[in-house]
Amino acid sequence: MGRIALRAFSWLVPAGRRAEWLEEWQAELEALEGFRRSGISRGYPGVARFVAGALPHAAWIRMEGWTMDSVAQDLRYAVRVLRRSPAFTAVAALTLALGIGVNGMIFSLVNGLLFRPPAGVLEPERLVQIARSYDSAPRWDNWSWPALRLIGEEAEAFSDVAGYATDQVVLGRGESTEPAAACYVTGSYFETLGARPALGRLIGPQDESAPGTSPVVVLSHGLWLRRFGGDAAVVGSTLEIGSVAHEIVGVAAEGFAGVDVLGTPPDVWLSALQRVIASGTVPSDAWGSSWIEGFGRLREGTSFLEAEASLDAISMRLREASDMNEDMRVLLAPGVGLSPQERARGRTVSLLLSAIAGLVLLLTCANAAGLLLGRAAGRAAEVGVRQALGAGRARLTRQLLTESLVLALAGTLLAVPLVGWAGRAIPAVFPFPLAGSVGADVRVYLFLVGVGLAAGLLFGTAPAWISARRDVARTLREGGTTGGRRHTRVRDALVVCQLAISLALVSGSLLLGRSLLNARDAQPGFDPDGLLVGFVNLGATGRYTREQGPDFEDRLLPRLEALPGVAGATLASQAPVLGGHSRSTVQPAERPDDPRAGFEAEFTSVTPGYFEALGIRLLRGRTFRAAPDEPDPVVVVNDALASLFWPGQDPVGREIVRGEQRYRVVGEVAGVQMRTLRERPRPAVYYLHRQAPQTNVVIHLRLRSPGAVTPSALRGAVAAVDPDVPVTGITDLRAGLARSMGETRTFGILVAAFAGLAVALSVIGLYGLISQGVAQRSRELGIRIALGAGGGSLMRLVMGRAFALAAAGTALGIGVSVALGTALRGLLYGVSPASPWALGGAAALLLGAALAAAWLPARRAARVDAMVSLRD
Amino acid sequence: MPRPLGFTTLCVLAAIRDGSGYGLDIVASTGLPSGTVYPTLGRLKKHGLVTSRWEDQRLAEREGRPRRRYYALNAEGERALAEGADRMADMLSSLSPGSLRMAR
Numbered sequence: 001m002g003r004i005a006l007r008a009f010s011w012l013v014p015a016g017r018r019a020e021w022l023e024e025w026q027a028e029l030e031a032l033e034g035f036r037r038s039g040i041s042r043g044y045p046g047v048a049r050f051v052a053g054a055l056p057h058a059a060w061i062r063m064e065g066w067t068m069d070s071v072a073q074d075l076r077y078a079v080r081v082l083r084r085s086p087a088f089t090a091v092a093a094l095t096l097a098l099g100i101g102v103n104g105m106i107f108s109l110v111n112g113l114l115f116r117p118p119a120g121v122l123e124p125e126r127l128v129q130i131a132r133s134y135d136s137a138p139r140w141d142n143w144s145w146p147a148l149r150l151i152g153e154e155a156e157a158f159s160d161v162a163g164y165a166t167d168q169v170v171l172g173r174g175e176s177t178e179p180a181a182a183c184y185v186t187g188s189y190f191e192t193l194g195a196r197p198a199l200g201r202l203i204g205p206q207d208e209s210a211p212g213t214s215p216v217v218v219l220s221h222g223l224w225l226r227r228f229g230g231d232a233a234v235v236g237s238t239l240e241i242g243s244v245a246h247e248i249v250g251v252a253a254e255g256f257a258g259v260d261v262l263g264t265p266p267d268v269w270l271s272a273l274q275r276v277i278a279s280g281t282v283p284s285d286a287w288g289s290s291w292i293e294g295f296g297r298l299r300e301g302t303s304f305l306e307a308e309a310s311l312d313a314i315s316m317r318l319r320e321a322s323d324m325n326e327d328m329r330v331l332l333a334p335g336v337g338l339s340p341q342e343r344a345r346g347r348t349v350s351l352l353l354s355a356i357a358g359l360v361l362l363l364t365c366a367n368a369a370g371l372l373l374g375r376a377a378g379r380a381a382e383v384g385v386r387q388a389l390g391a392g393r394a395r396l397t398r399q400l401l402t403e404s405l406v407l408a409l410a411g412t413l414l415a416v417p418l419v420g421w422a423g424r425a426i427p428a429v430f431p432f433p434l435a436g437s438v439g440a441d442v443r444v445y446l447f448l449v450g451v452g453l454a455a456g457l458l459f460g461t462a463p464a465w466i467s468a469r470r471d472v473a474r475t476l477r478e479g480g481t482t483g484g485r486r487h488t489r490v491r492d493a494l495v496v497c498q499l500a501i502s503l504a505l506v507s508g509s510l511l512l513g514r515s516l517l518n519a520r521d522a523q524p525g526f527d528p529d530g531l532l533v534g535f536v537n538l539g540a541t542g543r544y545t546r547e548q549g550p551d552f553e554d555r556l557l558p559r560l561e562a563l564p565g566v567a568g569a570t571l572a573s574q575a576p577v578l579g580g581h582s583r584s585t586v587q588p589a590e591r592p593d594d595p596r597a598g599f600e601a602e603f604t605s606v607t608p609g610y611f612e613a614l615g616i617r618l619l620r621g622r623t624f625r626a627a628p629d630e631p632d633p634v635v636v637v638n639d640a641l642a643s644l645f646w647p648g649q650d651p652v653g654r655e656i657v658r659g660e661q662r663y664r665v666v667g668e669v670a671g672v673q674m675r676t677l678r679e680r681p682r683p684a685v686y687y688l689h690r691q692a693p694q695t696n697v698v699i700h701l702r703l704r705s706p707g708a709v710t711p712s713a714l715r716g717a718v719a720a721v722d723p724d725v726p727v728t729g730i731t732d733l734r735a736g737l738a739r740s741m742g743e744t745r746t747f748g749i750l751v752a753a754f755a756g757l758a759v760a761l762s763v764i765g766l767y768g769l770i771s772q773g774v775a776q777r778s779r780e781l782g783i784r785i786a787l788g789a790g791g792g793s794l795m796r797l798v799m800g801r802a803f804a805l806a807a808a809g810t811a812l813g814i815g816v817s818v819a820l821g822t823a824l825r826g827l828l829y830g831v832s833p834a835s836p837w838a839l840g841g842a843a844a845l846l847l848g849a850a851l852a853a854a855w856l857p858a859r860r861a862a863r864v865d866a867m868v869s870l871r872d
Numbered sequence: 873m874p875r876p877l878g879f880t881t882l883c884v885l886a887a888i889r890d891g892s893g894y895g896l897d898i899v900a901s902t903g904l905p906s907g908t909v910y911p912t913l914g915r916l917k918k919h920g921l922v923t924s925r926w927e928d929q930r931l932a933e934r935e936g937r938p939r940r941r942y943y944a945l946n947a948e949g950e951r952a953l954a955e956g957a958d959r960m961a962d963m964l965s966s967l968s969p970g971s972l973r974m975a976r
Contacts, residue, residue, distance in 0.1 A: 027938040028896045043900035053906025060911040
């Protein structure tokens with residue numbers, strides 16, 4: 001291997017010194033191997049380390065001729081040459097700017113998702129996520145108040161442990177009501193993060209020592225500016241949140257948005273302990289309610305692995321502390337911001353986006369290389385004269401490569417505003433709300449420079465090498481006007497590569513577009529057409545307990561049914577696909593003590609008439625009757641749960657257990673896609689609203705005709721019951737389902753934009769190539785005309801060449817298209833990655849574009865004046 | 873060389889003076905990586921502080937191995953090493969007691 005490496009490195013050494021260099025290194029390597037074989041190794045490096053040193057030595061010899069003066073000379077010359085042809089320079093630089101800029105934009109997003117530490121947090125690399133799991137049912141889940149407290153007290157690996165939970169709240173009252181994103185935090189939250197306030201103070205342990213006194217709130221910097229006009233006197237005043245007066249104790253630093261990368265950035269921070277007390281629970285008893293995300297700061301001198309090793313003891317303590325913690329286990333993950341599952345998904349998405357951006361860069365580099373080669377024809381005389389004056393091939397190559405690097409630098413500078421714009425544009429098309437920033441930072445700009453450099457080397461090396469290799473005598477003899485067959489072959493290859501990449505991108509965007517259309521027409525187990533939904537969060541108002549939820553619902557339903565245009569109304573605790581999702585562990589009553597029989601099924605609490613209103617098919621038994629006619633606890637299950645618990649049997653009449661409560665199954669319905677359109681329906685249990693009260697209420701209205709009920713009419717119906725209850729997210733369910741294909745849509749937009757760019761660049765490249773071919777062959781065309789060829793046959797000749805290139809690009813591109821389709825598989829819906837429809841459509845588009853590009857040059861060929869061309 | 877010799881360059885010169893004749897030998901005696909030693913030898917040669925020669929082919933063949941390139945200090949190199957060692961000694965004596973092996 002060492003000898004192979006030395007041979008490879010020797011290619012860097014100038015030809016005149018290569019043989020001696022290789023002889024010396026090979027002799028040394030043989031000596032080293034001899035010493036090691038005879039057991040003498042003291043002082044001698046390993047073979048790999050020794051051979052690795054040959055590379056810098058070879059590079060040093062190569063660069064020996066490089067002085068600051070000669071490099072400066074090359075730069076000056078490059079700038080002069082590029083200024084002499086402004087049109088070429090502008091086109092090349094803009095083309096490169098697009099390719100480099102696209103990569104910078106994608107990296108900006110990847111950086112924000114995966115690499116960028118949360119703003120305003122001290123030493124984020126020492127933070128770890130702490131999650132709840134079970135030996136028998138591994139998961140990544142949040143904590144109850146007393147459990148997190150115990151971890152904070154007992155875990156010596158951490159200097160601080162903290163928790164948070166996000167929710168929606170309502171600020172103000174009456175007309176100044178405003179929904180807001182809240183973050184409930186433990187007293188140690190801000191301390192653990194090392195965050196500093198912009199004004200006043202942040203929530204601290206002192207706010208937990210005397211709970212029940214005036215609750216406090218910290219405002220986000222954005223809310224402070226937006227609602228309070230940046231008034232410094234806001235500290236000490238009160239803000240009504242959920243109908244309770246909170247004292248404003250401080251304003252968070254600008255840019256601070258907590259630790260989450262995904263999700264809405266918080267507008268307010270509130271005390272988690274206050275929330276537990278307000279719910280009527282004694283904090284130390286609240287083992288059964290898990291809702292707090294946990295994280296900690298590693299103690300100074302403690303590594304992540306050491307912290308992991310100490311977890312067994314903590315898990316034991318948790319199990320001893322409460323019966324509810326049987327089997328519980330503590331898990332850690334390094335860093336904060338994304339859970340391990342989110343990080344894995346983020347990595348997949350990032351790789352996919354980066355691969356697509358890489359294709360675009362390859363395409364723009366091929367375009368730039370083609371432009372350089374096209375121009376090289378006109379510079380043959382200049383190169384020939386310089387060679388005659390003594391410039392070696394290496395020197396010429398270096399100078400031509402410098403021109404490419406200067407072009408790449410220009411493209412990089414032009415790409416900077418594009419990347420800056422991306423920071424604002426990306427959140428608008430991203431399928432999830434982004435709490436963190438995706439704007440450009442130092443890392444992104446360094447990446448941009450790196451990509452620019454790589455692009456310059458990529459598109460510049462081959463043309464520089466080819467151009468510098470000219471036969472001096474022949475060039476000067478021919479007056480330096482010939483294009484060179486080698487140039488043309490390389491340009492042909494470049495155009496074929498561009499067309500192949502274009503095919504892949506067009507095919508990809510057709511696949512994604514088709515997926516969106518399929519999703520729009522999907523039948524997800526219920527009838528989404530003519531269904532209007534709206535979300536009500538009674539808990540956010542602070543005036544409804546869970547038990548009061550059904551009373552509100554019973555007062556609301558008649559008003560909704562009375563609205564003109566409503567064919568049916570129902571309320572539920574969650575909406576298909578759109579939100580409010582909840583799960584709860586249930587198990588068959590005949591196996592109450594078997595922990596393996598339990599399953600976390602979808603939990604939906606509904607009013608009677610739910611299944612009928614949504615068009616969910618009843619398979620066995622019956623649905624719910626009105627509350628007075630349902631004295632016993634009853635449930636309806638879906639077919640997935642029935643086949644899980646009682647495979648092949650009738651579930652009606654059987655019983656399930658949830659917590660301490662038994663429920664009798666009265667009906668079985670067909671599965672409904674509750675979370676995403678791409679997953680099979682999960683096992684689900686439906687509860688009657690009075691028997692499983694909730695404070696999340698989703699209004700479902702079956703309309704007689706589209707648009708029969710307006711959002712304001714719906715809001716009016718709710719306000720008539722309680723004016724302080726806002727309704728959010730009012731949407732037509734069919735449109736909401738379409739929006740749920742958010743990731744597919746984002747990729748669809750990006751890939752379609754890149755495909756458009758790719759096709760445009762390929763067409764331009766092909767047009768330039770064919771045009772130049774016609775100009776170079778004018779003599780031959782003149783001869784053909786003189787011999788009797790008609791205009792039509794000449795056109796066919798030229799178009800034929802374009803068609804051949806496009807066909808070659810299509811053939812090459814099929815493999816790339818299938819590979820891209822396979823990579824996009826997770827985003828597709830109802831269409832195969834190698835769909836012949838998409839490939840055929842893309843090929844037809846590309847062939848058509850290629851023929852269109854060749855049309856004008858072909859007409860020019862048909863009109864060649866034989867007399868003129870033969871004379872020249 | 874236009875600049876005063878640096879520490880690694882002086883180490884390489886000292887190793888050659890002390891009998892390490894070829895590249896691998898110098899790597900072993902100085903502990904410097906090969907990617908540092910060989911370019912340094914190239915610079916020293918270019919600036920006329922060391923000379924190099926290929927050993928006799930027959931000698932190498934007798935020992936059953938390829939011939940090696942050997943390096944040797946010339947008068948200019950000896951002088952540069954002595955000057956550099958003095959300079960290093962002055963610098964280090966202002967930091968800590970003790971003498972440099974190279975200065976001897």
